[in-house]
Amino acid sequence: MTFWFGLSPILVVGLGTLLLMLAEAFGKSPNSANPSDAGSGRSGELALGAAVVLLVGAAFSIGVWMVGPENLEGLEATRPYLVMDRFTVFFCFVLSLGGAFAALLAGGYLPEHDIDRSEFFPLLLLSTVGAMTLVAAGDMLSLFVALETMSLGVYCMVGLRRSPRAAEAALKYFLLGSFAAALLLFGAVLLYGATAHTDLVGIGQAIKTIGQPGSTVPVAPVLLGLTLTLVGLTFKISAVPFHMWTPDAYEGAPTPATSFMAVAVKAAAFAILLRVLVVAFGDDRLTSWGTGWPPALATLALLSMTVANVVAGRQSSVKRMLAYSSIAHAGYALVGVVATMRSADGQASVLFYLLTYTVSTVGAFGALIYCGSRGAEATSYEDLAGIAKRHPAAALAFSLFLLSLAGLPPTAGFFGKLYVFRAAFDAELYVLAVVGLLNSLVGAYYYLRVMVFMYMREPAPGAQPAVPMKSAFVSSALVLAAVLVFALGIAPGWSLDMAGAAKIVVSAK
């Protein structure tokens, strides 16, 4: 019994997915006269179902966290394929929450924009299950399968709309995503060849023996495997220079799918990146500045922050600007990942950062959805001009999430950035921390620009400004996200303690 309870955060969502698929397949559609439109017109109920399933999953994560996965008997049996530790449970909660937000946003967005296709919701849930198993993966086999489970669902969600732009976005994401997955897989195989292990703990122990007498582990395949694995994973977190797909896929996808990619896919990829680095490549020689992965990841972090911020300021589409902003945020979180090499707080800072980033980003995309309606989707800055006068609530919500993304107190984003940069200072990574701080200032420019348009500009004469939609789903998601942004911004202590407790500890067994 304790065994099933321990796995419940993943199992609940998995079973809920199957039930939702049945409901989707056998339920009566209002438009059933047209067989090709079967399943349309039911987004509302399915969105509610999906959100409930994910929130129940989140509740089970909290339950498992309270009991403590280490106190549950028999849970070791799923190792190494699924490692249910506090780290996994923490991310199961974050991912369920992000998925629930995306489901709520989709419940409003899909009917409004005439892409009322109910298969979106089973896909969303399946991707979330994939993301959760990815976080739990302790073996290259389950890592690869979970990564693909997550990605395949997202590819389909991106291409949901029947428009050239959506098909193009899905195509680009799919081609580059599969290529990166193949590179990751080849890296995993090289590691298997060198160390005779596919589980991360075994790989880590075999790497520790390098240089000791009697060791048969060759160095070159390990380094090549490390490089390819990192390329595959940094592709998923969309760090520069592996970010080329991000703006296109984010812009062409339906906005709820974009928010899911920005939140859940990125958080899951960061989680598994941390686990791989700490468990498999935690050897002292590999975490040192001279001979290991820190300089490579530090370069990626510097590039991601700087390039994304410079390019984001030059966008004319707000959605595309948010896409570049998510690349910049991947850079900030990577600073925390690099800091794990020397600072004990590095991991906790990344976990906390991802939590704050999740609620702020989901809110920002949600507000963007909220500002548009059928035929007048808000995408460019001009669409938002003067919206504060006509619809103050929409503008206020958008401003709150933008301030959180910019990292201003008293919002969640402030503490997220603070802890990441403090961990970087602790780890004596002064250059990274200072460049990160400067980039936050640059980033504030394009977030504030949106607010300038909303509050200080008038729409050009003859232009058709966006009209906010009316949807209980989107408004409830925005309210929930706003509450969390404030809660994390005013009292970050409890969640930071949780992030600290969720740290991966490599046992010396």
Place this chain on the structure above:
Amino acid sequence: MMGQLVQHYVLLSTVIFLIGAIGFLVRRNILVQLMSIELMLNAVNLALVAFNRQHQGNMNGHMFAFFVIAVAAAEAAVGLAILLAFYRLKASVNSDDADTLKH
């Protein structure tokens, strides 16, 4: 003797993987790019089975290969579906024609 045999297979698999990777990067026909990805995944399978011959005692490599085959099939299904959607809208299978999304 056996170590040498494994080495040959791993070398072959690396060559196939590189052919796949180069094909993916150089060719512009999306179908050929999909085939290149399949080539890369199958190169991985070959390496997995070869390495399992070297690391005897368990069947991890063989099992891994089966999973890769299954995942590759699922990936091909989704990839072809996306390609079909793209072809219907654009009447092209050239990835250079995917150029409407630009800043």
